[in-house]
Amino acid sequence: MPSAVTQSNPTESPAQQMDIVSDADVVRVRQAVRTLALKAALSIVDQTKIVTAASELARNTLIHGGGGSAQLELVHERERAGVRATFIDSGPGIADIERAMAGGNSTAGGLGLGLSGSRRLVDSFDLKTAAGGTRVTVIKWKR
Amino acid sequence: MATSQGIEQVVALLQAQRDRVFRSWVQAVAVNTRGRRTAAETEQELRPMLDALLTGLSAGAVDANNPAFDELRAILAEYSRARARQGFTPAETSVAVFALRDAVLTALHDSNPAAFADFPAFSKLVDNLGLITFEAFVQARETVIANQTEQLLELSTPVVKLWEGIVAVPLVGTLDSARTQVVMETLLQTLVSTGSAHAIIDITGVPAVDTQVAQHLLKTVVAARLMGAECVISGIRPQIAQTIVGLGIEFGDIATKSNLADALRLTLQRAGLEVRKIARTS
Numbered sequence: 459m460p461s462a463v464t465q466s467n468p469t470e471s472p473a474q475q476m477d478i479v480s481d482a483d484v485v486r487v488r489q490a491v492r493t494l495a496l497k498a499a500l501s502i503v504d505q506t507k508i509v510t511a512a513s514e515l516a517r518n519t520l521i522h523g524g525g526g527s528a529q530l531e532l533v534h535e536r537e538r539a540g541v542r543a544t545f546i547d548s549g550p551g552i553a554d555i556e557r558a559m560a561g562g563n564s565t566a567g568g569l570g571l572g573l574s575g576s577r578r579l580v581d582s583f584d585l586k587t588a589a590g591g592t593r594v595t596v597i598k599w600k601r
Numbered sequence: 602m603a604t605s606q607g608i609e610q611v612v613a614l615l616q617a618q619r620d621r622v623f624r625s626w627v628q629a630v631a632v633n634t635r636g637r638r639t640a641a642e643t644e645q646e647l648r649p650m651l652d653a654l655l656t657g658l659s660a661g662a663v664d665a666n667n668p669a670f671d672e673l674r675a676i677l678a679e680y681s682r683a684r685a686r687q688g689f690t691p692a693e694t695s696v697a698v699f700a701l702r703d704a705v706l707t708a709l710h711d712s713n714p715a716a717f718a719d720f721p722a723f724s725k726l727v728d729n730l731g732l733i734t735f736e737a738f739v740q741a742r743e744t745v746i747a748n749q750t751e752q753l754l755e756l757s758t759p760v761v762k763l764w765e766g767i768v769a770v771p772l773v774g775t776l777d778s779a780r781t782q783v784v785m786e787t788l789l790q791t792l793v794s795t796g797s798a799h800a801i802i803d804i805t806g807v808p809a810v811d812t813q814v815a816q817h818l819l820k821t822v823v824a825a826r827l828m829g830a831e832c833v834i835s836g837i838r839p840q841i842a843q844t845i846v847g848l849g850i851e852f853g854d855i856a857t858k859s860n861l862a863d864a865l866r867l868t869l870q871r872a873g874l875e876v877r878k879i880a881r882t883s
Contacts, residue, residue, distance in 0.1 A: 509808070513811040513813075517811070
């Protein structure tokens with residue numbers, strides 16, 4: 459089960475900062491995450507999961523947050539490697555978190571599964587949202 | 602520093618020492634593009650620029666946007682476009698203009714230090730000419746990119762006929778809204794033009810299926826259904842299947858297969874056809 463917050467403080471490599479202002483940026487973020495996932499030696503299934511989660515969250519940043527940025531990095535904790543991706547926007551925030559996390563409720567004509575779905579695809583999922591913006595951090599660890 | 606400030610002394614120097622300035626200019630530019638341009642080629646490219654510059658300067662123009670520099674601007678733009686298409690960097694392109702400043706500075710230094718007062722105005726002119734090359738360069742690159750994007754869009758969405766009444770769309774690469782729109786239109790159009798009642802959408806070459814891609818696929822299948830055609834989605838690899846389950850996407854009653862062969866078999870069956878091994882008699 460994904461935990462809400464990362465308790466420990468994994469050692470980090472320098473983060474990669476990317477702006478998300480267009481559809482093409484979502485693709486770039488996805489490719490960067492795939493490269494990191496390969497570096498962390500995630501299995502093909504886990505690679506696909508973190509890449510897909512990043513794709514969902516990056517698109518949320520673009521569509522709901524009105525654009526923002528992503529921070530991507532390799533993280534290490536007790537000999538295991540992982541990929542951490544943080545998505546930050548300064549949009550209106552998520553009004554009804556419970557509803558958004560329940561899945562199947564779209565406010566933008568999509569399937570409404572992005573947020574709930576990506577939570578199920580990663581090992582750690584941390585969401586902070588307020589009227590001034592939203593910040594989502596996810597981690598996928600190598601098994 | 603007002604642009605109206607005269608640069609007569611620089612102009613006079615350029616006219617008097619034209620060959621000398623030209624030689625040191627060509628040399629400076631050649632150093633930067635060594636190996637890709639011969640000295641003779643560089644001379645050929647730069648000579649019209651110097652001619653046009655002198656024509657404009659002689660007409661009393663100081664501002665790069667002065668109509669007297671129309672020809673020079675056109676030459677610079679054409680030069681930048683050519684460089685952009687040949688894959689030169691912006692720095693390698695604009696150095697052609699900026700090197701002229703150094704050539705003039707050296708000539709000033711050697712022969713007429715009193716003319717330095719004119720130099721800032723000339724320097725500003727060179728800066729503005731440099732900006733023109735940048736602008737033309739970027740525009741040319743953007744045109745190239747836009748053309749490539751369009752070509753990719755068309756290239757990557759072929760609809761192939763597998764059998765009488767059965768068409769397939771092999772999807773490769775990233776599916777964004779624009780591409781999926783093209784895929785959907787091409788598929789629906791082909792269904793009509795070939796009179797097909799069956800379509801297979803193969804996503805073996807799609808690296809990740811997120812909710813947006815899934816939604817586009819679902820819409821395409823529904824649209825095809827409205828036209829009386831049945832779709833099968835094939836090429837669902839293990840990692841894609843697990844991700845789709847994780848996301849919680851339901852494909853409902855849409856038939857899906859792990860590979861194209863299975864999808865073709867199912868479709869042939871639906872179309873009332875069967876493939877048999879024939880007994881050979883020799």
